[in-house]
Amino acid sequence: MQARTDDYSVELESYGTWKSRLKSFELYEEYSQKDIVETIQTRKDTYEKAHLNAREELETEVEIEVENFRIWLELVKKLAPFTAHYYSISLKSLLLGLPIGVQVARLFDVILQKLEMP
Secondary structure (H helix, E strand, C coil): CHHHHHHHHHHHHCHHHHHHHCHHHHHHHHHHCCCHHHHHHHHHHHHHHCCHHHHHHHHHHHHHHHHHHHHHHHHCCCCCHHHHHHHHHCCHHHHCCCCHHHHHHHHHHHHHHHHHCC
């Protein structure tokens, strides 16, 4: 289990080299006015330390934040509802501090880029 956490930390540290390629990360940073690496690390630490009831509350907060981010994407960035939905939902597990979120965000970014191509 320790190795998985170590891999996650290494992946977080490598964000600087590839995060500019992930549009969802850029948009979330603009929306939140916070560095995504710091946001993810803080949430990961908080989620890991939380008890079951506290985790449920954190999950509810993330649901609300994801929905608010989606609305912001539609209203401010003028993204189509489909695109806004997938950009916001791709960050859900990351906002809970779960390592799987990195792969999910990459996958959604690739899919959305292909859909946006003429």
